[in-house]
Amino acid sequence: MNLCWFRQDLRLSDNPALRSALSDNSAIALFILEETDTQRPMGSACKAWLHESLIRLQSDLEAIGVPLVLRRGDARDIIPKLTSDLKIDNVYWNRRYDPKDVAIDRALMEHLKEEGVNVESFKANVLFEPWEIKSAGAGTPYKVFSPFWKAALKEGVPAQSLAVPTKIQSKPQLDQLPFDNLEDWDLMPASPNWTNGFWDVWVPGEAGAFERFKEFLEINLKGYSQNRDVPSKNHTSCLSPHLRFGEISPLQIWHGVHAHSGGEVDKDGYKFLAEVGWREFSHSILFYADNLSQTNWKSDFDGFAWVQDENGLTAWQSGQTGYPLVDAGMRELWQTGYIHNRVRMVVASFLIKHLRIDWREGEAWFWDTLVDACPANNPASWQWVAGSGADASPFFRIFNPIMQSEKFDPKGSYIRKWVPELANLDNKSIHTPWEAPKLVLQEVGVRLGENYPKPIVDHKTARDKALAAYKDMTA
């Protein structure tokens, strides 16, 4: 019998590990809620997504005659015991790229092979594996996105993705062994379950991913390059959590965009695929980094004088900074588990530069609250904003949260949606309520310091302090 170990690939289509496991016509699938000393535990929002996604995966696998076994603990203990108890000859999985996961996979592969079990792993969650794209001269991994993506595009991708496997003949009977119940994992947050609102916005699972992708291709791909920066337009794909859990593969996205464009990808398709390319780049950075979520990729930043500011951190987390665009983003995050990319950059910059709070605090909050919290994209993007990361925006380029708001949300539509207490302000005052005449505020019921905060820092003063701290670091 064969075993397919599902990890970051919760789909049936374009799944080479599953395809191989089914070659003998009798297979079981396994998902492990991994608990080890080295791996980072999943954040709350991702756990809630996982719960929903596993329900769908279990039923999709059931439909093709494959039982999904659930276990929690250390894969290095669970899988060898399972292969011995169930007399499994072959184990298959799709590769992952966090060095801590890679270490576990390598140790497990070695151990199983010693026990006489055949193990095979596959590329399925990226278009290009980190070691496939290296600079032609030095043969080292790229540190800058543009040459990385240029080199990647030259490599080419497989001509097509794999279809959903057909139903197998002999479904294994597994009743005799103790397996976990999904409900016993308590993946949904309790008291309160703050993720309840997520499911108005999201449909986890492979079918939900493809529905979202189809809608994006039909409605929002056209005009993507122009509109992707406007948070109120919802012009991006919102595929990030589906990619995070592997409910759709980047190869399927690649071919979907090409097929939709009739083979000739235009500037919108190209821009969209380049964003998927940033995900590839982050995975390469993650693979070669030494603990990307904890360690500055550029060690110069080890000497930065971060500020301990509990009140500032709480105001930021709860969307109470007094800067409407920042607050809108942080509230969107809390209510939906997602923030638009432009606003992610603004809120991250505000925490790091206006409050001078360590980027690791922001990364950890996103890790806990994003449904797409990704071991590669999250730390790489936080370090990109901080200036400590690969191909990063320089620290001294400080986003002005007011100008960003006026430029990308000119009518305040995004702010009105997420900060309802400001909804009746005019298009000018909504970006800077503290500058609005008292009478205007009174008319629309805004009482600064009572039902909406005054700015917790002054933009210019905060900017000057950030630049001074950066100067000290580089002195």
Ligand code: FAD
């Ligand atoms: P689209 O614009 O439709 O892009 C398609 C796909 O390309 C995305 O789903 C994503 O997989 C990838 N992508 C897009 N932009 C980026 C980018 N800048 N870097 C890497 N990949 C990208 N993305 C995550 O997937 N998980 C995270 O945990 C995450 N944390 C972030 C933290 C910060 C501080 C910032 C600034 C960005 C972060 N991003 C993260 C990147 C980006 O914001 C999201 O991928 C994007 O907003 C997801 O929306 P979408 O699927 O509609 O994107």
